[in-house]
Amino acid sequence: MGMITNITQGFSPSRRAVLAGGGAGGLVLAFSFAGKGAAADGPAKLNAYVQIAPDGIITIVSKNPEIGQGIKTSLPMLIAEELDVDWANVRTVQAGNDPQAYGRQFAGGSMATPLHWDQLRQVGAAGRAMLMAAAAADWSVDVASLTTEPGVVVHAASRRRATYGALAAKAATQTAPELSSLKLKDAANYRIIGQPIPQVDTAAIVTGQPLFGIDMRLPGMLYAAYEKAPVFAAKVAGADLAAAQAVKGVRKAFVVEGGTELDGLLPGVAVVADSWWAANKGRQALKVQWADHPTSSQSTPGYAGQARSLVAAKGGKSLRSDGDVEAALSGSAKTVEADYFYPFLSHATLEPQNCTAHFHDGKMEIWAPTQLPEPGRQLVAKTLGIAPENVIVHMTRSGGGFGRRLMNDYMVEAAWIAREAGAPVKLVWTREDDMRHDFYRPAGFHHFRGGVDSAGNITAWANHFVTFGEGEATARSAGMAATEFPAQFLPNYKLDVSMMPLGVPTGPLRAPGSNAIAFVVQSFIDELAHAGGVDPVEMRLRLLAQSSGGAFDAERMAGVVRLAAEKARWGKTTLGPRQGQGIAFHYSHLGYFAEVAQVAVAQDGTVKVEKVWVAADVGRQIINPLGALNQIEGSVIDGISEMFGEITIKDGQVEQANFDTFPLLRIADAPVIETHFIKSDNPPTGLGEPALPPVVPAVTNAIFAATGKRVRSLPLKASELAAG
Amino acid sequence: MAYELNVNGVTMNADVDPDTPLLWVLRDTLGLVGTKFGCGIAQCGACTVHADGAPIRACMTPIEAIGDAKITTIEGASALEVGARVQKAWSELDVAQCGYCQPGQIMSATALLSQNPAPTDDDIDAAMAGNICRCATYVRIRAAIKRAAGQEA
Numbered sequence: 001m002g003m004i005t006n007i008t009q010g011f012s013p014s015r016r017a018v019l020a021g022g023g024a025g026g027l028v029l030a031f032s033f034a035g036k037g038a039a040a041d042g043p044a045k046l047n048a049y050v051q052i053a054p055d056g057i058i059t060i061v062s063k064n065p066e067i068g069q070g071i072k073t074s075l076p077m078l079i080a081e082e083l084d085v086d087w088a089n090v091r092t093v094q095a096g097n098d099p100q101a102y103g104r105q106f107a108g109g110s111m112a113t114p115l116h117w118d119q120l121r122q123v124g125a126a127g128r129a130m131l132m133a134a135a136a137a138d139w140s141v142d143v144a145s146l147t148t149e150p151g152v153v154v155h156a157a158s159r160r161r162a163t164y165g166a167l168a169a170k171a172a173t174q175t176a177p178e179l180s181s182l183k184l185k186d187a188a189n190y191r192i193i194g195q196p197i198p199q200v201d202t203a204a205i206v207t208g209q210p211l212f213g214i215d216m217r218l219p220g221m222l223y224a225a226y227e228k229a230p231v232f233a234a235k236v237a238g239a240d241l242a243a244a245q246a247v248k249g250v251r252k253a254f255v256v257e258g259g260t261e262l263d264g265l266l267p268g269v270a271v272v273a274d275s276w277w278a279a280n281k282g283r284q285a286l287k288v289q290w291a292d293h294p295t296s297s298q299s300t301p302g303y304a305g306q307a308r309s310l311v312a313a314k315g316g317k318s319l320r321s322d323g324d325v326e327a328a329l330s331g332s333a334k335t336v337e338a339d340y341f342y343p344f345l346s347h348a349t350l351e352p353q354n355c356t357a358h359f360h361d362g363k364m365e366i367w368a369p370t371q372l373p374e375p376g377r378q379l380v381a382k383t384l385g386i387a388p389e390n391v392i393v394h395m396t397r398s399g400g401g402f403g404r405r406l407m408n409d410y411m412v413e414a415a416w417i418a419r420e421a422g423a424p425v426k427l428v429w430t431r432e433d434d435m436r437h438d439f440y441r442p443a444g445f446h447h448f449r450g451g452v453d454s455a456g457n458i459t460a461w462a463n464h465f466v467t468f469g470e471g472e473a474t475a476r477s478a479g480m481a482a483t484e485f486p487a488q489f490l491p492n493y494k495l496d497v498s499m500m501p502l503g504v505p506t507g508p509l510r511a512p513g514s515n516a517i518a519f520v521v522q523s524f525i526d527e528l529a530h531a532g533g534v535d536p537v538e539m540r541l542r543l544l545a546q547s548s549g550g551a552f553d554a555e556r557m558a559g560v561v562r563l564a565a566e567k568a569r570w571g572k573t574t575l576g577p578r579q580g581q582g583i584a585f586h587y588s589h590l591g592y593f594a595e596v597a598q599v600a601v602a603q604d605g606t607v608k609v610e611k612v613w614v615a616a617d618v619g620r621q622i623i624n625p626l627g628a629l630n631q632i633e634g635s636v637i638d639g640i641s642e643m644f645g646e647i648t649i650k651d652g653q654v655e656q657a658n659f660d661t662f663p664l665l666r667i668a669d670a671p672v673i674e675t676h677f678i679k680s681d682n683p684p685t686g687l688g689e690p691a692l693p694p695v696v697p698a699v700t701n702a703i704f705a706a707t708g709k710r711v712r713s714l715p716l717k718a719s720e721l722a723a724g
Numbered sequence: 725m726a727y728e729l730n731v732n733g734v735t736m737n738a739d740v741d742p743d744t745p746l747l748w749v750l751r752d753t754l755g756l757v758g759t760k761f762g763c764g765i766a767q768c769g770a771c772t773v774h775a776d777g778a779p780i781r782a783c784m785t786p787i788e789a790i791g792d793a794k795i796t797t798i799e800g801a802s803a804l805e806v807g808a809r810v811q812k813a814w815s816e817l818d819v820a821q822c823g824y825c826q827p828g829q830i831m832s833a834t835a836l837l838s839q840n841p842a843p844t845d846d847d848i849d850a851a852m853a854g855n856i857c858r859c860a861t862y863v864r865i866r867a868a869i870k871r872a873a874g875q876e877a
Contacts, residue, residue, distance in 0.1 A: 068822025068859050198818035205823035206811040208758020208798030212824060215757040223752065248741065275740070277748040350762050350770060350824045350858040399760070399824030400858045431763040626818050630861065634821055637860030659767035659856065668849035670862035 295503020351399020582701025
């Protein structure tokens with residue numbers, strides 16, 4: 001039995017065609033096709049994003065993938081505000097992958113807000129202008145004499161009113177206005193932007209309606225499991241498929257030759273069955289021999305040993321060298337030398353990687369939880385030898401992204417298996433697959449040397465960064481910018497980098513780079529502050545006052561540092577034994593964040609983060625305060641969670657496989673979080689990532705304040721923080 | 725093997741192997757996909773459903789162990805007085821980010837409040853310890869449970 005679950009509603013090709021039309025390229029707004037084919041009695045399409053029905057219901061397309069960052073709500077809010085409608089009358093739908101209509105569609109880099117703040121307000125304003133033009137024509141009045149109220153065009157002089165629903169068909173035939181002619185609202189008049197608006201999918205989420213990629217069902221759909229080598233990209237040397245094929249419900253088992261690109265189709269054995277459980281049982285019955293692979297000797301202790309040798313050899317490549325670090329160090333009142341380490345981490349999206357694919361009529365149709373649909377489409381086309389125009393990708397809601405779904409490896413696997421199976425197929429990874437075939441946050445090693453003068457000012461800063469890569473190519477997300485703070489804040493600064501080869505796939509994890517760099521930089525600042533006898537807040541403000549350019553606006557950062565310290569009553573709070581506060585700041589994704597953590601460290605070394613104060617400057621306007629706070633609180637707890645887990649490598653393989661060995665933070669360990677915004681006169685920027693990086697060093701600095709023990713290596717180990 | 729199940733008050737039939745976890749019977753055989761797959765080893769709680777009102781992890785509960793137990797899934801939560809109250813609180817506070825874990829969270833919270841209408845923070849910690857939220861919406865999960873319990877902070 002079983003129903004067909006229609007999660008395609010809202011992003012099926014036919015519906016997409018209705019909503020998106022075709023025509024002018026780029027983000028800026030395919031107005032040129034406005035109104036083509038608008039029926040007098042049906043919904044009328046004003047542009048690629050907006051459709052208005054006669055009853056006044058407004059349908060707004062959300063162009064980007066929804067991964068939990070709230071974009072399906074916040075982007076349509078921008079359009080609805082300037083269109084001037086009641087949010088209660090807005091329905092949103094997920095766009096299909098259609099770069100011609102919508103430009104780049106992706107979830108990454110906290111970029112959606114800065115990229116769309118102006119553009120999507122203009123989309124709404126353009127729609128409003130067309131509705132007013134239609135009314136002006138109907139009433140033979142000057143459009144300048146018209147105003148709008150939510151959903152209604154008004155001619156005050158004659159007291160005439162017309163609803164958007166009544167005007168929509170005619171509005172759709174109007175010429176789209178020049179964007180430069182549009183006057184956007186004054187923020188004081190906002191009715192939607194700035195309001196705490198629940199996610200548009202909330203009702204469906206709390207009632208368990210099908211939304212996610214894994215919920216996809218198609219008529220005649222089969223289920224697939226896919227076994228890959230534990231050593232990344234090892235080939236299939238031999239496979240006994242008979243035992244798998246003997247499992248009840250298994251339709252087919254076959255070897256996929258695959259390639260060597262870690263983010264492409266890797267070799268493996270697919271099992272396709274009537275149910276996922278049968279596919280998985282078939283997979284467990286497989287006997288596969290994997291070919292030897294050159295990276296099978298790699299290990300976490302091996303990387304650490306190489307890093308020690310590279311640091312000792314002092315042979316890094318110079319990324320930056322300002323002033324004379326060596327002379328400044330030798331002239332310092334005090335110097336500090338420290339080795340820092342952070343481990344590989346897994347994304348561990350709660351919805352395991354999955355994808356549904358159906359090869360029919362020469363076309364490959366795909367339903368995927370993906371953060372980056374178009375490159376997925378190209379990967380599928382290239383790997384399967386199908387013309388890109390014959391690959392159609394539908395974006396589903398994702399059960400978490402965190403950067404994992406910027407890779408489309410599972411998409412190409414599903415496509416390959418579905419074509420081979422000759423039926424619609426849903427591929428679902430196990431948690432173990434997911435954790436052992438991730439694109440990990442790269443581990444990293446930093447050897448720091450720094451000095452302070454007799455007044456406690458930092459005199460010199462040297463960072464020898466040991467990371468992964470070969471030749472000139474740094475492993476994905478394993479690099480560090482030469483402009484990274486505190487470059488350009490200190491006259492004597494140097495950054496050297498050494499690399500070692502890696503057979504493990506790496507990739508961006510929420511606030512990539514920053515989630516690791518903030519830990520080491522903000523911890524070492526703390527070390528120098530203590531060496532110089534300077535308060536950690538004061539030391540940071542001194543540094544920020546020394547900006548000579550730098551990667552960010554030092555005054556904005558000083559503002560959040562002061563605010564976080566003030567709200568946490570820094571230096572004025574009475575703390576108990578083994579209780580402490582720590583502060584850190586970090587600039588990433590255009591956002592300015594300073595955070596104070598308060599921790600208590602038990603006698604046995606167990607760390608409890610009690611409270612975190614967040615001070616944030618993401619510009620003049622918080623688009624949706626309800627979503628904004630949720631993102632910040634989630635980022636803070638996510639960052640704390642990342643301090644307790646690690647992915648380790650042995651024999652070229654990931655040792656952890658599930659949440660028993662790679663723990664995620666649970667409710668009892670979530671701190672109280674207090675967030676404060678500085679509304680600076682800057683354009684609004686994104687909130688998916690920048691709140692995460694500072695919390696890690698804020699916590700380790702607080703641990704130092706509580707115990708006198710400096711955490712230089714993650715994950716946290718209670719045994720190293722125990723009393724005595 | 726043919727099984728007759730009572731799911732959300734409706735008799736449903738499934739012809740599956742006895743070792744098939746309830747999770748996959750719900751999702752793949754009965755088409756009730758609200759109950760989620762997260763880990764397969766009862767570590768994350770995304771698959772939480774009720775068996776005679778008690779929360780269980782459907783990913784590790786074989787169909788043969790269900791017997792006559794009445795199963796309630798997230799799709800049936802609204803029919804429970806407490807379940808509807810929990811869903812309302814979840815909506816009002818907009819707890820979810822990605823939303824994937826929330827069916828399991830709601831089923832655990834509903835079971836908690838059905839047993840204990842006025843839970844303390846410690847009670848909440850204990851009852852919700854088995855449910856991971858990867859987006860870390862714990863602050864709002866706690867607040868929503870309190871709201872559903874009528875103990876607004």
